[in-house]
Amino acid sequence: MTRIVQVALRDFLAVVTTKGFVFGLVATPAIGGILVLVAPSLFDDRDYRIAGEYAIVDPTGAVAPRMRAAIEPQAVAGRRLAALRRGMDRVPEPVRSVAEDAVPPSLAAELGPPPDVRLTVLPADADLEEARAWLAEDSAAPGEPRRAALIVIHHDAVTGEDPAAALGTYDLYVPAGLDDRDVDFCHEAIREAITEARAAAHDLDRAAVERLLEVPRQASIAVGAGAEGETVGGLTRLLPAAYMILLMVGIMVGGQNMLTSTVEEKSNRVVEVLLSAVSPMELMAGKLLGAMAVSFVMMAFYAGIGLALLASFSLLGLVDPWLILYLGIFFVLGFLVLGSLMLAVGAAVNDMNEAASLQGPLIVAIMVPWIFWPAVARSPDSTLALVVSFLPPVNTFGMLIRMASTQPPPWWQVWLSIAIGAAAVVGAVWVAAKVFRIGLLMYGKPPDFRTLIRWVRAA
Amino acid sequence: MNAAVRMTGVTKTFGQMTAVAGLNLEVPRGGLYGFIGPNGAGKTTAIRMLMSILFPDAGTISILDHASALEAKDRIGYLPEERGLYRKMRVRPFLRYIGRLKGLGGADLEPRITAALDRVGLPGVDRKRCDELSKGMSQKVQFVAATLHEPDLLILDEPFSGLDPVSTRMLRGVILEEHRRGATVLLSTHVMPQAEEICEHVVMVHQGRKVLDDDLATIRRAYDPRTVQLEPLDAEADTTALASLPEVEHVRAADRGHEIRLRRGTDPAAAMRSLLDAVPAARIELTRPRLEDIFVDIVGRGAADPAGGKGEPGSASHRASQGAGGAS
Numbered sequence: 149m150t151r152i153v154q155v156a157l158r159d160f161l162a163v164v165t166t167k168g169f170v171f172g173l174v175a176t177p178a179i180g181g182i183l184v185l186v187a188p189s190l191f192d193d194r195d196y197r198i199a200g201e202y203a204i205v206d207p208t209g210a211v212a213p214r215m216r217a218a219i220e221p222q223a224v225a226g227r228r229l230a231a232l233r234r235g236m237d238r239v240p241e242p243v244r245s246v247a248e249d250a251v252p253p254s255l256a257a258e259l260g261p262p263p264d265v266r267l268t269v270l271p272a273d274a275d276l277e278e279a280r281a282w283l284a285e286d287s288a289a290p291g292e293p294r295r296a297a298l299i300v301i302h303h304d305a306v307t308g309e310d311p312a313a314a315l316g317t318y319d320l321y322v323p324a325g326l327d328d329r330d331v332d333f334c335h336e337a338i339r340e341a342i343t344e345a346r347a348a349a350h351d352l353d354r355a356a357v358e359r360l361l362e363v364p365r366q367a368s369i370a371v372g373a374g375a376e377g378e379t380v381g382g383l384t385r386l387l388p389a390a391y392m393i394l395l396m397v398g399i400m401v402g403g404q405n406m407l408t409s410t411v412e413e414k415s416n417r418v419v420e421v422l423l424s425a426v427s428p429m430e431l432m433a434g435k436l437l438g439a440m441a442v443s444f445v446m447m448a449f450y451a452g453i454g455l456a457l458l459a460s461f462s463l464l465g466l467v468d469p470w471l472i473l474y475l476g477i478f479f480v481l482g483f484l485v486l487g488s489l490m491l492a493v494g495a496a497v498n499d500m501n502e503a504a505s506l507q508g509p510l511i512v513a514i515m516v517p518w519i520f521w522p523a524v525a526r527s528p529d530s531t532l533a534l535v536v537s538f539l540p541p542v543n544t545f546g547m548l549i550r551m552a553s554t555q556p557p558p559w560w561q562v563w564l565s566i567a568i569g570a571a572a573v574v575g576a577v578w579v580a581a582k583v584f585r586i587g588l589l590m591y592g593k594p595p596d597f598r599t600l601i602r603w604v605r606a607a
Numbered sequence: 608m609n610a611a612v613r614m615t616g617v618t619k620t621f622g623q624m625t626a627v628a629g630l631n632l633e634v635p636r637g638g639l640y641g642f643i644g645p646n647g648a649g650k651t652t653a654i655r656m657l658m659s660i661l662f663p664d665a666g667t668i669s670i671l672d673h674a675s676a677l678e679a680k681d682r683i684g685y686l687p688e689e690r691g692l693y694r695k696m697r698v699r700p701f702l703r704y705i706g707r708l709k710g711l712g713g714a715d716l717e718p719r720i721t722a723a724l725d726r727v728g729l730p731g732v733d734r735k736r737c738d739e740l741s742k743g744m745s746q747k748v749q750f751v752a753a754t755l756h757e758p759d760l761l762i763l764d765e766p767f768s769g770l771d772p773v774s775t776r777m778l779r780g781v782i783l784e785e786h787r788r789g790a791t792v793l794l795s796t797h798v799m800p801q802a803e804e805i806c807e808h809v810v811m812v813h814q815g816r817k818v819l820d821d822d823l824a825t826i827r828r829a830y831d832p833r834t835v836q837l838e839p840l841d842a843e844a845d846t847t848a849l850a851s852l853p854e855v856e857h858v859r860a861a862d863r864g865h866e867i868r869l870r871r872g873t874d875p876a877a878a879m880r881s882l883l884d885a886v887p888a889a890r891i892e893l894t895r896p897r898l899e900d901i902f903v904d905i906v907g908r909g910a911a912d913p914a915g916g917k918g919e920p921g922s923a924s925h926r927a928s929q930g931a932g933g934a935s
Contacts, residue, residue, distance in 0.1 A: 154707045162696075417691035421752060423660045424685035425708035427677045589660065589689075 151426045155434025160441045163405050172401075173446060177453050198263035198333045200296025203279060207272040207303040210349060211318075214341035215299070221262030224333075227340065228260070263333065266293050276300065283323055297322050297334045306345045315346065390475075392521070392545060394450070396514050398443035398483055403490035403510075406439040407503055410494030410588075419588050428585040432577075435491055440483050447479070471551060474562070478544035481569035485541045485576040486510055492580035492600075495587035502594040517545035528553035537565050540572030579604050609672055611636045611760050611791035612657060617666030619652050626652040628815040629666070634793055636759075639786045641802030641809045642795040643898065649815040650795045651688050654764050657793075658685055671760055681710040684758035684790070688765045690749045692737035698724070698748055699733035702755060709756040723751040726784075728777060743774045750778060754785060761785055764795045779805055799898040811902060818905045830896040830904070832875055837882055838864035838890040848885040854878040864890070 163169050202219075206212040217223055270279060283298045302316030318338055322331055347354040413419045422431055458467065493506045520542070524533040528550040536546030537557070547565040550557050586603045587595070595603070612634040619627040627649040634640045644650050655661040657668060659676040671679040693701055702720045706712075711719065724733055727747040732740065740748065746769060754761065763782065767775045782805065786792050796802050802809060809826060811819035819826070833856075839846060846865060850858045854877070856868040869878050875893050883891060 150710075151708050154704065158704050162693075413693075416694060417687075417689040418693055420660065420687035420689050421685075421691070421705070421749065422708070424658055424683070424687065424753070425680055425705060427659070427680075589655070 151430045152434040152437065155422075155426060155431055156437035156441060159406070159409060159435050159438030162409065163438075163442045164445060169442075173449055177450065195261065196327070196329055197261045198265060198330055199293055200330060201266045201268060201293045202297040202299060202334065203268045203270050203282065203295075204299040204301065205270045205272065205274050205276070205279065206299075206301045208301055208306045208345065209272070210306050210345035211301045211338075211341045212267070212269045214344040215337060216267050218337040218340040218344070219263060219265040219267060223340075224263050224337075227336070264293070265296070265333075265337075280321055283321055295323060296326060296330055299334070299338055301338075301342070305342055306349050318342070389521070392517050394447050394475075394479065398440075398447060398479065399486050399490070399510075399514055401446060402439035402443035402483065403487050405442060406435050406487060406491050407494035407507070408500065410435065410491060411497060411500060411503065414495065414588060414591075415498065423588070428588065429581055432488070432491055432581055432584050436484065436487055436577075439487060439491075440480070443479075443483060471548070474551060475548065477566060478548055478569070481566065481573055482541065482544040484573040485569070486513060488573075488577045488580035492583035492587065495584040496590070496600060496603075497587075497594045498591060506594070506597075506600075513541050516542050517549075520546065521549055524549045525553050528555045528557065537561070538568055540568060541576075543572070544569055609636070610634060610669070611638065611671060612793060613667075613669040614653070614657070615667045617653070617656060617663045617668060619649075619656060619661060619663050625815050627656070627663075627812075630812070630815070630817055632810055632817065632820070634791060636791050637786075637789060639783075639792045639805070639807045640794065641806030642793055642812070643799050643802045643809060643902075644797065644812040645902075646797050648797075648812045650797075650812060651764055652815075653812070654685075654687075654762055654793075654795055657762065658683070679760075681756065682759040684753040684756065684761040686750055686753040686761075686763045686766055688768075688795075692740075692745055692748060694738035695736060697734060697736050698729075698740070701737060702733075702748070702752055705752040706755050711756050719755060720751075723755050724748075727751055727781060742769050743771060746770055747774070747778070750781070754781075757788065758790060760791045760793070762793045762795075765797070766794065767796065767798065767801055775801075799902060803898045809898065811898075811905070813902075813906055819901065826898075826901065827895060830901050832893045832896055833869040833871065833873070834894040834896070834900075835867045835869065835875070835879060835882060836861060836864060836890070836892045836894055837867055837886065837888050840887040840889045844886055846886050849882060852878075852881050852885060854881055864888075866894075 202215075204212050204215055206215075279298050283295050285295075298321040300319040300321070302318055304316035305318055306315070308315050320331075320334060320338065322334070344354065346352075347357065410419075413422065426434070455467075489510055490507060493503055493510070497503045497506060517536075520532065520536050523530070524536055524546055527533060533546065533550055537543050537550055539546070543565050547557070547562060551562065582604045583600055610633045612632065614630050614632040617627055617630045617632075618625070630649075630653055632642075632653070642650055642654070652661060656663050657670060657676060668674070670676050671682055673679045676683055696704075699720055702723070703716060706716050706720065720733065721730075724730060727750060729744060729747055729751075732744060732748070737745065737748070746766075750763075750766065753763070761782075766778060766782070770778060779801075782792060782794070794802065794806060803823065806823060808822045809819060810817060821829070837849070846858070849855060849865065849867060854869055854873045856870045858865050858867050860866075867882065869875065879891055879893065882888070
């Protein structure tokens with residue numbers, strides 16, 4: 149056991165004390181943090197001022213005045229505020245309360261500068277070619293707003309002869325190169341104006357209609373043999389994704405380090421020196437533990453940052469601690485299965501180029517859960533979900549997706565999957581140990597899969 | 608006392624190739640054994656089986672009273688033929704790592720590393736990175752790694768390969784020092800003069816089979832010296848008469864005279880008198896058989912005699928073939 153710990157310790161320190169590891173560890177969240185901080189400023193369009201002159205041809209006579217009202221700064225602010233609140237309603241309660249606390253002081257900033265739009269109403273029988281030419285010329289005098297849109301309301305946009313038929317709409321002409329935010333604003337204002345005009349034409353109280361249509365979405369409550377509670381949602385649903393990312397990064401970093409160090413030990417011929425002091429099994433176990441420790445350091449660092457961020461927003465309650473515990477168990481199982489096979493690949497090849505072809509299937513095994521994720525999450529009791537959650541090496545992913553879904557599996561299935569995962573670890577380590585033992589002292593032509601199978605059967 | 612190493616009927620094949628065939632080997636405790644043979648003779652495979660790095664297809668192994676080296680690794684020092692260092696690691700951490708794997712630790716380890724590096728003439732290199740070392744220095748560091756824990760059994764596979772003469776002499780001294788300390792030493796080499804210089808006992812293998820197993824003095828005694836170096840008193844003397852003597856197998860010109868090969872079974876003393884009678888000599892010397900000559904002789908006879916070169920009754924090679932499981 150001491151030897152295994154010594155090997156693990158060396159491999160662990162050989163990775164974590166390198167500048168590359170420290171840089172990679174810190175750089176990833178640092179770049180993420182910089183993006184989070186800088187990107188909003190870079191991509192922030194709230195300071196953009198909508199401005200220009202719109203021309204409207206309105207044969208109904210009912211839309212143009214409402215359009216003029218719709219582009220008034222106060223009306224625009226009202227619509228933006230309502231949209232902001234609708235968005236907030238979709239956010240989980242803890243996030244909402246944090247966000248709502250933050251919104252009032254910066255409401256003006258959130259809503260952006262008021263628009264500066266002038267509306268010119270053209271006669272209903274205006275020559276459209278001439279109007280389009282006016283738009284295309286864009287020979288606005290200095291100080292005058294630029295020509296930004298020509299709106300042509302269809303004659304049946306407000307009322308129609310056949311009550312069962314769909315009402316008409318509008319045509320919008322804009323100069324080439326107009327910013328898409330101007331276009332969006334124009335569409336939004338026209339839609340608002342036409343909706344108002346239709347409501348008035350049909351003697352409807354729009355506010356009343358909207359109240360009738362509004363049914364706020366509520367969190368569903370899961371009812372079962374145990375205590376009632378809100379169905380898992382929010383960040384908990386992201387746990388399988390977090391797990392997949394962590395395992396993928398863990399395998400990629402830990403597995404690659406293991407593979408690289410094994411190939412290096414083999415090519416440096418230091419491996420036989422090691423084998424004079426430890427058995428191949430001890431060497432393999434030590435390397436696996438060392439690499440897993442590296443992955444754990446990385447995960448702990450990233451998870452710590454994540455939890456600190458959640459804690460700073462008082463959102464820790466969104467994460468189910470039991471799922472975190474299971475995530476840890478599944479990570480160990482998944483890492484040991486895929487990591488030991490990765491180690492076997494490292495022992496079988498002479499250099500990293502040769503490793504690329506042999507580790508292909510393992511990379512695919514890591515990627516497969518991404519394909520199944522949506523289907524399993526949507527139908528966690530389906531046959532596919534059952535198969536995926538009991539089939540190594542993807543069972544750990546599959547089960548965690550089901551556990552984070554709206555219909556979590558019974559506990560015995562969870563533990564059955566863990567038992568299968570543990571059996572898979574034994575099997576994978578057994579196969580890997582045989583390949584590892586033979587491959588370590590094999591030089592020359594790299595083995596193909598048939599040779600690997602022969603090694604497993606022969607050793 | 609039990610043997611430090613005992614291999615009985617050990618066989619190892621790789622596919623169609625038999626690397627080691629029914630090898631019997633016994634190294635007593637405190638012995639200094641040379642395990643010799645040409646490249647590809649099966650020495651490294653046999654040593655790897657001793658170290659439980661490879662496992663035999665047949666036969667049994669006992670090492671320091673254990674069935675497997677895995678159970679006695681802390682008491683064995685092994686310098687493999689295929690050896691290397693962690694390039695990015697510094698010398699002291701590397702030796703510390705190997706020392707700890709060998710069960711060393713505590714306050715004793717650091718001074719032990721310093722002393723071991725001093726002994727092989729590498730004071731102060733402990734701070735160097737392994738990829739900064741010359742090949743000779745690397746060899747010495749690897750030797751230190753093999754002996755740091757003062758093993759009871761030291762197995763050295765081609766320890767002198769790549770070393771310059773000065774380093775070879777220094778390392779030879781350290782190996783003898785280890786032997787004097789009480790370690791059993793099994794030294795494998797394909798350079799037979801090296802084994803001849805250092806070993807008390809020689810085991811020779813060829814094509815996976817043991818062809819010789821005896822102490823060096825017995826081998827020299829048993830292998831009748833049949834080569835005579837003769838330097839004529841008169842450099843211009845006619846020496847054609849030498850080749851026509853009945854005791855002489857053949858004559859060939861050597862540096863300063865002639866090398867005369869006597870027929871098998873000839874009494875060297877009588878033959879030398881006949882030679883002197885034929886050609887007065889300034890110097891005449893019966894040459895001691897070299898291991899290389901013995902090896903060539905055994906292998907040559909083995910090739911001529913498909914029965915396996917069992918040798919003449921009473922000769923060293925005869926005893927060797929009786930000891931070799933594959934041939935007996």
